[in-house]
Amino acid sequence: MTLAAPNHRATELAAAFVELRTALGRVLVGQDDAATGLTLALLAEQHAYLEGPPGCGKSELAAALAALSGARTHTLVFHRDIRETDLLGDVLLSRHRHRGHERLRRELIPGPLLQAEIALLEDLPRSPGEALGPLLRILAERHALGHPLPLESAVATGPLEQVEAPIDPLEPGQLDRFAVQLRLTGLLTGGLFDEAAVLLERGAAREPSRAGARSAVMSTATRKAAQRAAAALQVEPRTIDAYHRLLDRLRQRTADESASGDRLMSDRSFSSAALRLVRAHAFLRGAPAAAPRDLGAIRYMVAHRLPDEVQEDFDHILEELLGDPPNVTMAETGAQMPGAQSQGDDSDGAAAASPASDSWIDDQADLPAPPTLFGKPPPPAQVDPLLRALVGRIERGRIDPDTDPGGQPRGYRPLRDLDELIDADLIEALLFADGRLPGAPRTFERKRRSAGGAVAVLRDISASMAGRLTVWSSQVVLGILRVAARRRMRVGYVEFHHRALPHHVGGRLLHRSYSRLAEQAGQAKAVGQTNYEAPLRTALEGLRGGSGRNRHVVLLTDGLPIIGDTTVRRERQLARRLGVALHTVFLGNGDCPPVLDDISIETAGLRFHGRPLAGGGLRLEER
């Protein structure tokens, strides 16, 4: 098969997008991958989701894409109380008189969001799922109220998942509407101090920064022509072959139960959207057809589709598959483009400061890595069944929302009080005021989930826990800390042998100093004998002052209690009264002491048993 020589026009069109990519790269220091991902999204007419910690420049980058591309843009800031009319448009209320009766009809007139070429959806996850459903469907179908939308790309921003308690994280299915998924890292917290220095230098200029005052680098005609040309690009047969093999690899890796993170390889995303991105990648490179190396574009899709470890390995997986090094970053290839050269010359140093190509993955390690007591870290995988069950239990405590006037709208109820008109259905309120509505208008039923909660970990450090068991229990503790940190739950940590050794921070057992506890958990040494009573008493005393349903104690032990009240009768009673769930984890090859079962059963806690395996692993299962 012979490939057509790249024609002049295509090169010009590609140059416009390379210029866009370069200009975007200059907006934020050290976020080159996000700039590339967004450029590809617009070129491939795909939606993009940008997430990252507060203040890392998500909104600025999205706004810059809109301004530089010259597209007609509408920005919508999502919040708890967003209404259908904010999303879709004005209401047209028509009255038709027909044979003596009146018929009222309510329609929507497409609003600015439905007329936009780029839709910026700021803080998307802050709206309740109920409000998002219809919008996300419209975005996917690109069709609303009976008309096709002019929409090219919707760019949504959101916080890092689950870090902020009041937010319900978007589900992978909802996020799947966004073909491109990008995670931004903070320069400071990501340790990119050279890039941070560049940003500080920019701020030292003697005038206020004029963010937002950016002019378009291309015309709408160019943008649309480039999108058409990119979509029409050939995909080489060997690329398709490589893509099948890549998907095989990703499937294999994802099937591994132990990896944590999302798994969603939907047909929708991995057929048309993926190949549009691969074509866009080739087009941006100035290539006449999509070669296997253009599969690199898939890595801008995986933040919420593949487990974290697979994401981190993505470049490596692709490299193995292609049999050559994967350093095919856009920054390099783009610089070879004719249009990019002139842009590169007056670069203010931002491009030079771009990080290595694999820094696009924000590794999710909120906490220090597990301790390495034996030189190499044991596989963290095996504590996952426990963590998953625990997460399920914690979520159950949060799942049933209480009615609360400050909560999220979750359905409707009749108006009870005129003060509630502010929260009523707009049109019904209007008709009500006109005296045309029989009965009262519907108003939002507001509910909120109980946020917060607390978990105390009690860890046996008696002499029998020495060696391998110490490492395993460290991992369980670190896993629990990570789960708690994501939900902003307070944590407490008590090590025990014959005595309870609580780790107080600021004089309290329960607090949010996760990393400090993580450090503690890595330093535990095994000494002494086992006492259940003292640590349980300490934990329950700490939990006593709090409130709410979501309170847990996890007891990690390998032995029978020898000291103290071995039946812990009073503690069991207290836990029941406080509504605290006592989860027990028994480590070791022997039989689990019956008292642990009693503790958990009485308090509706989980029961786990971890058996050391001959090969050095640990099999953790429910008792």
Added chain:
Amino acid sequence: MRDLTPLRDLLDHHVVGHDEVKTALLLALITREHIYVEGPPGTAKTRLAEVAAKGSELDFFFYQLHRDTRLAELVGDIVLERRKVKTDGNARGTAGEAERIHQRIEPGGLLTAEVAVLDDISRAPGEALNVLLRILNERRFGAEPIPLMAAIATGNPMDDEYYNEPLDPANLDRFALQLRVSGLIQSGVDEAKTLIDRFASGSVVEQPDPEPVTDRATLDALNRRMYQVEIGAAVRAALLDVLRTLVLEFECNETNSLLTDRTFLVKAIKILRGAALLAGRTAVDLQDLAALSWMTTFRVPPEAHEALPRIIGRVSRQVRAV
């Protein structure tokens, strides 16, 4: 050129003590950054904000947040516009009339104020604050710029025992300056005596309305001058070293801290320039780095915040030595 000495004097005249909060308030007005002051009830938080606003003759908006706070209460009124439109009638050819209903916001409150005092911000649900704080951050509502110079938020300390939902970290980050105050009497400082003497003398009317002593033009000029304050490579290097220490030695990360790029790499420069300007300097000096501790109060773990003066001292010595 005029400076803010008269405003400072006014604050001193009306409120005893709280030196740091007063300085930080002036800094907020110069740098146009928002400020959050946390402290127990009755520590003159709101009074300081009010005196600063009235003393600079600025349009002032006061709002007491509560747990049902709705956006509309803060930004004006929600207006429904109803417009008759012609329709072709329905399929059966009957005559029809229709109304187009458009919802918009008639700007008021926060959207028209120059200084906003948001009292008891910790009481509002995090979600309700989101849009409010985004307006504060962007100083725009929709496409329209707003005249707001500084928002001054106050909050009560949130004790975990009775309040188990912290302020959303992203929301707290919108306030560049963050201070904690304690009551003069409770902490037994010398000013407590002055405070009591003042009210004992009988010559002071409680809560007199402050006279304007400065104006918007002066504040605008100071803001322009702030950008002329030089911040050299040495100070920038020192700032970065302080931040590096927080990340590497004190293990500040995305989970336990709000060490955001926006605040510490962009706004910190403004705060340092403002601090230099307030001290009457035309270039930022290493001693201005002390202002950083008004940014870290609720952003880093307590032990890191407490260690900040020490870190700054060490870094400054190193930079001077080079």
